[in-house]
Amino acid sequence: MADLGARSTAEIRPATADDIPQILALSVVAGWPATTGESMALAIEDVDRLILVAIAGGTVVGWAKTHYWDQPDGQTPAGHYLGGITVAPIWRRRGVGTGLTQARLDWIWARDNFAWYVVNAGNGPSIRLHQQWGFVEMAQGSQFHGTTFTGGRGLLMRAGSKRITAGGAEE
């Protein structure tokens, strides 16, 4: 599905229900067990979301999702959000996170001019990963759409598709 660039040999494709056990196992190994099989199954079925896996040697080595918020929550707008990404520790720094994110952004930007994500202010790897697409900080807060942050400070980030000028107008 996505061109991962030269560094990764993982294939990226939409997740299916059969992938759920490996997604959950990977999340535990990576220390991000923030989902359940039931919520994954619902997310995979949801046409307003994209759930992806990265596969190498028949194994899930990374996964990522989007989330669509149809209502704003205070300073946090409605829209399509990058809703989480996890790459197996031994597969990191090989382009898997980049591939999973490029594919989700292509999907979001086919539907909307802006993509959003929230991140713990202390998560340097994630912030650096997303800099590739020009994400800029729109707000800081202790919670966005109910997501809270270890340490108490999160960032709300936004990136526009190439159709959008720096001032936010559509070209």
Ligand SMILES: CC(C)(COP(=O)(O)OP(=O)(O)OC[C@H]1O[C@@H](n2cnc3c(N)ncnc32)[C@H](O)[C@@H]1OP(=O)(O)O)[C@@H](O)C(=O)NCCC(=O)NCCS
């Ligand atoms: C963040 C995460 C998804 C990155 O995945 P990845 O497959 O290693 O990312 P990539 O290999 O595509 O990295 C692309 C670029 O991001 C930046 N980056 C990624 N990890 C980094 C790290 N640990 N330190 C500094 N920069 C990093 C680098 O610029 C990197 O390019 P480079 O390797 O040429 O220097 C992975 O570290 C992870 O699963 N972390 C735990 C879960 C998490 O924090 N999720 C994000 C929640 S918002």
